[in-house]
Amino acid sequence: MEATASAKYLRGSAQKARLVVDLIRGKDVNHALAILRYSKKRAARGIEKCMRSAIANANEAAEKANVSIDPDDLWVRTAFVDRGPTKNLRRVRPAPQGRAYREQRHFCHITISLSNDEKPEPKTRNKPVPSTPAKPAKLAESKGRKRGGAAAAPRAKRSTAKTEAAETAEKPAAKKASKKKKSDE
Numbered sequence: 001m002e003a004t005a006s007a008k009y010l011r012g013s014a015q016k017a018r019l020v021v022d023l024i025r026g027k028d029v030n031h032a033l034a035i036l037r038y039s040k041k042r043a044a045r046g047i048e049k050c051m052r053s054a055i056a057n058a059n060e061a062a063e064k065a066n067v068s069i070d071p072d073d074l075w076v077r078t079a080f081v082d083r084g085p086t087k088n089l090r091r092v093r094p095a096p097q098g099r100a101y102r103e104q105r106h107f108c109h110i111t112i113s114l115s116n117d118e119k120p121e122p123k124t125r126n127k128p129v130p131s132t133p134a135k136p137a138k139l140a141e142s143k144g145r146k147r148g149g150a151a152a153a154p155r156a157k158r159s160t161a162k163t164e165a166a167e168t169a170e171k172p173a174a175k176k177a178s179k180k181k182k183s184d185e
Contacts, residue, residue, distance in 0.1 A: 001069060002077065003058030006111040007050040010043070016045040020109065021079045029055060029074040029114065047110055051076075054112045068117060072075040077115040083107045088163040 010017070020041045024032035029051070036048040055071055062069035084107030092100040 001055050001058065001062060001065070001067065002113060002115045003061055003074075004111065004113045005050050005054035005057050007046055007053070008107065008109045009084055009107045010046040010110060011105070012043050012108060013106040016041065017030050017047065017108050017110060018080040020044050020047055021081050022030045022078050024051075025079045027076055028072075029076065030072060043108075047112075049108050049129075050112050054114045058114055058116070073116045074114045075116075075119060076112065076115040077117075078111070080111055081113070082109040123183075156164075 010156065019041045020036070020039060023035050023039070024047070027035070031053060032126045033048065036044045055074065058069060058074060059071065086107070087105045088102050089105055093103055095101045
């Protein structure tokens with residue numbers, strides 16, 4: 001059985017409410033209510049009310065259908081937030097260079113759907129795993145290339161200093177060996 005509830009014209013932007021809704025999607029009802037109860041986000045209170053309304057709608061639908069339903073078996077099937085209207089109130093906020101910005105008040109619409117059906121198993125890809133992973137051409141090509149940017153600059157200097165020190169250490173030894181060979185001849 002599926003039950004839906006929606007809350008319209010809640011104060012706050014849809015983007016901020018989506019952060020909270022993403023936390024509860026796919027969870028069982030008790031766990032979702034606990035998350036909403038102890039969340040520090042302002043939108044959590046309105047979403048919690050909508051969730052409780054969906055639970056009540058599920059109980060009411062079960063009673064009408066003469067079916068018993070356990071609220072603990074419910075889980076959040078879908079939950080989404082739509083953008084509501086943005087009101088331009090007659091209030092203004094000061095802006096640079098003598099201008100003024102109108103204040104905008106954001107609203108959002110929340111819809112939550114609960115179900116007591118079995119949760120679907122997460123889809124897994126059954127690709128055969130190759131014994132030796134093949135490197136893509138771009139990856140192999142980029143291995144030899146130096147990285148740019150500020151983060152790579154100190155590393156590049158250090159690595160060149162080490163290689164130069166190693167090269168200078170090898171050069172005198174090589175020169176001495178070649179001189180000994182010439183003197184032996």
